[in-house]
Amino acid sequence: MIDRVFKALRQAQLIGAKRGRSLLVVGLSLLSGSTLWAQAAPTSRTQQLENLRLEKNATLWPERTSPVVEFVEGMVERGMLSGRLDTSGGSGLQFPVFGGMRSGNGFSIGVGYRRLDLWRDRLGVRMVARGTGAHAYKLDAQVDLNALRNDRGHVDLYAAYENSPRMDFYGFGPDSKKEDRASYRLEDTAVDLRGSYRLAGPLALQARVGALFVNTGPGTRPDVTPIPDGPEQLPGSGLEEQSNFLRYGADLRFDYRDNPGGPKVGGNYYLNWTHYRDQTTDRHSFDQLAMAIEQYVPYFNKTRVIALRAGVTMTSASPDQTVPFYLLPTLGGNEFLRGFGWYRFSDENMMILTAEHRWHVFPGLEAALFLDAGKVAPRAQVLNFSDLEYTGGVGLRFKINEIVFMRIDQGVSREGYRMAWTFSNVF
């Protein structure tokens, strides 16, 4: 037993651990009366323990606080771990911030700063700057007017500037060809004031008004033709003029998911209407209507979840107006029809059907089998179940505190395999 204690003391560096010293050194130190080893053999168990304590006492060290521990504990105690992913806690510098930019422009990383405690919690501010290796940038800021927040209502102001030089466009409609891929730059600035009010239970109404300033140009994706020189001339698409929009809309939502960041039970149904008014050319004003039903059916103590989604997005414009191509509903990419490339299909209307079977691997990881089906159409009347595009695949969802922060999906479609790595949940 005692040998074990000495060994542990040595392991804990309480006793010097330099190896290779000769026994002679020890012997000489003993003969010279070294404290540690020169004790008389104990005559009682009490004395034996006293000796051990005496030896420990002779080699006490102060307990140390690792700077890493201080840093991590500081983050945890400020609610940083949860606060990065939801709206509570976590004020301070946020680094790194992954995701949050338009897809298809490279791996993004950013730095943010959030303060939710300003004006005695009546004002919350969040600012993030992000960028990718493809020279895409995004700067955004949100001001939460918590003074106007109560258990029913909430108001915030959101502004963002984003420059995406590698946006893809394949042409209009479901019959667009993969080889027609063209690249364009989408640079926009948006400012939106949003207010929401919970009408009853999970039923909430949101209204918003804002402005969108758009600038497009040739894209920079290598080996892909920039749009102005490409096969599509896009007459009336919005490419030839730079429009500024006034936009406003409303959102009616019935959301009773248990955990919006990683739902396992409940549902989320919404109807979203937005009107875009072209303030520059008066040629691209239109309305957009999006509807979706998301349902989560758990079993086996929530270690399995069947997640279902059906969504439709429709746009309409008066005869003298067109929907600009960069605001068209799209399919393909990391969210919809995951076996197709980003923005693979674009048209004025879109529908998507998704089914996922998710299962527990360990608390930080969930796996999923998924099937997407969808189509785009020039008219809402042809949004039916014929000529659907399909994608199947498997995925991994990485979670912290039950919130999905990263997702890897491998999808397969008639156009081949595609892997999606993104920092958001699919739904």
Add this chain to the structure above:
Amino acid sequence: MCSSERTVMPMTAMFLVILLLVSGTAELFGQKFFPNDPLVNEPEPYRVDDASPRPLSGLIDYFENAFGEQGERHPSGGVIEALGVNTLGEVMEGSWYNLRHYRTRMSPAELARGAGNENPPDPNASWEVLTVKRFGTRTGLLISDGSDSLYFLRFDVPRQPEMMTGAQVVSGKFFWALGYWTTQDYLVNFNRSQLQASEGGKDITSIGKTRPLQEEDIDALLNNVASDGRGGYRAVAHRIAAEARLLGPFQLFGTRSDDPNDIFPHEHRRELRGLRVFSAWLNHVYMSTLATMDGVAARPDTTPHLFHLLIDFIGTLGSGYGQIKSAYEGYEPAFGWMSSLQNLAGMGVYSKPWMRVNYPKHRSVGRFEYELFDPEEWHSVAPLVPFDNMLPDDAFWAARQVMAFTDADIRAIVATGEYSDPAAEEWIVRCLSGRRDKIGQVYFNKVLPLEKFRIEGGELAFDDLAVVHGLIGSRTYSVTWGALDNLTGQIRPINVNRVSGTMMTVPAPEIVAGADPGRYLSATIAATDSPHEVVAYFRTSENGLNLAGIEHHWEGKVVAPPAEEETEEIVSRYNELTPTQRELFDPYAVAQSAAAGKNETPDEYFGTLRLSERTTFEAVTHALEETSLTAEDGTSLGIALDQVVAIERIAGAYLNRGGDAQFRVYVKLKDTAYTVTHPSGLECYLSDRVHTLEKSTEFFRDKDNTVFHAGYPFSYRQTGKLPNIQFSMSEDGLSGDVDVDYRSSKSPQALWNGHLTASNSDIRAGKNYVLHDLRWAGLVDWWLDYFGKVPEYHVQRPDLFVAPPETPTPLPPDRPYGASPALVQDAAQEWLTDWLVRGNIDEAIAFMSAQAKSCLNVDDRERLEQMSLADAKAHLQMSMSSLVDVLGLKANLTEAVDAILPWSEVVPVREHEFDGEFTLVEVPDSVAAAFRCEVRSDEGLRDVLENKEFQYGNYFGTMFRLKDDRNQGGVLSVLWAKEDGAWKIVSWEAVTD
């Protein structure tokens, strides 16, 4: 376990002798039992004064456990037996553990009492909320009910009322009855109206800072907890005793390096290994270092020492943190390679039994069951090394305690959870009973579960717990008696036949009963239906046979031989001292040891010094030894250490003492007549060494000590950049204290750089060692390594454990910028409040006269600064802001400053309404003139004080001490005079040591 079993390297006979000498413990000599075995209690603990608070990270701990291996595991060749136990295998009682319900059955009332039920928060009192913590791992309210105790209230989440609070209370009482130290927890029901934000209260924000508490902060927290919808809340109140000092969690491996009583690696402590069984029973899946706490017992009736608690049981039974338990919890670790691969490969089709458990829908219970429960397959969320190290005898030790709880016992404790749903309470009782039985079934089969050995009527009797608890019927035992050679540990069979019997008694042969006193006999007991054995050891005495020890042997048990250790150099700091240091230390050590009735050598005595005393002695004497003294003509005057003739006392860290009484060496000085003039005008006799310092170019006569260094008014400080040595000497010049100042004493930096705290002279604090080595190279930082540091002493105590605030003095409303109060005390109050409470530095600076700029000295140079008014203002603004940054804004003036009294009657004190915060004195014109920074000197002030005629009325002084949470802050003396009809600060002085 015996030395004869030890494999040693080839060595000469001399080294074998040395090895024998080295083996200074009983077991290495081969002695198995001591006369006082079995030891029930740990020996009286060593005194522990300077253990430091230390946070640990549960997150880092988790990753280290999940993806690495902490602590020592069983080697491949065998197992490491539990430590911290006596020869019966019982955990020695003391600061870790006290056997309770198992040793003496507790009544239902005692079980329900737990760690205590005498001190609940007063339900009829108004509860002052001192701290609101809304973020992080443990959220809640720190309250005071007006008694000596504080309480930390924790709540349920809205979806699961009563679940978390019930689990905390119920499991806390179980763990108490099982023998652990726990907090006193009370279930309280109260209305919002009972809570009041304390005027000095704090809200911890999401940025991690504190701010003055407001009622809305309390509401913000309560909005997210379970309530009855009518303003009523239920919470669990952890009592925080006033006498306890909490140091943060303990690690589940290794030992605390600053606690001499902590000698057994935690991963081998039986009470922590066996904790796995208790945790499985109560589903304490979140058991981790964060669920523990070290504290210092500081009651007058005990020697201050560390004790070790389990504190957090919110996540026990079916409860999780903020939600019910996840389905996997208790059945799989949060991460395991094999379990994860199984789940992943199962593609969601293959499901494990725990996924399919049908839990009853009790909102106050969560996920808790007993039918699928298998104690061996139970998992904590994070792997823990003591749990991994649990052996069958550890598990038996724990399982027999679990089995000691009857259904009635369980029911009595579960009732303290005060569940409003009787079905929920009944379900918990049923689960605990069912899980208890499974624990008995599993672990009583891992060893031969015998205990309570005794000789009765010529028969060896014992209890077979498997039989006692009805898990099996009777069985047949056989006993082989032997004689133990206590020095070698070898057992020699006694020439008697193997005997057998049933029903837990076996006849003992006559030779056993008639053995000579002082011998040891062994009885090796086996059962026909078990592969395991138990060996009971008896010591013969005139009174018969007394049980001396028990060993459980299970099938396949192989005790790992002590690991091969190469001989190593042992750190003995005494041996590292220089001859000069030893020459100084040895007589002191011998005298101190003799005074304590001991006969320790200096080396031994050095080992008994507290850590901070050793580091202080080394640092101070090293600095003195490395400091040469030179006369102005270049003649050598020796070294500074030569001037010290004896040590009177080595002062290390002393909590709650000022920085001028810690981390210094009190010395006797050389006795040669020399006189200086005391501030009072008296001629004083000083030593020659003072004369030497006076002559040396390395020291100068500093300002006399008027506030600090009581009894040592004369100060000599080393010249040059920091750090420097300071001699503070008595009036007769025969004694003094010597310390090393690592922080600037120049005002205004001294107010906030730590000079007036213990950090100033503690070699271990902050970057002090680096500074020391830069000036006096050669000191070894043996107490420090790359990864760690000693925390600064001015670090605030954790907010959860702050003392109740004083009642603040009411203040008038904030006056506008540039206001000119008619009374000087109002001006002083406004200035201080603007500065330290409101943080309005600009408004505070408006009270400063342009004359005061001469008081600025922004570096360590002796010469005062010559700077423009704008520069002076900028520097002053920076200094005042820096102080606020360090101390933080205070909720009120009472929390910010404390009045101190002047030492001279020349400046009479005037009463005023803020005299608890600062002292107001009348200052004679002549003294005020001499106090001006541009002309101030000790000599000048002394000259003025010698006059007996004083003219009062034009000047006033305010004196106060800045409050720091743990230390005495700096003292400021401020001179006020009227300029253009407004009271202005015309001069000031930061009084330093």
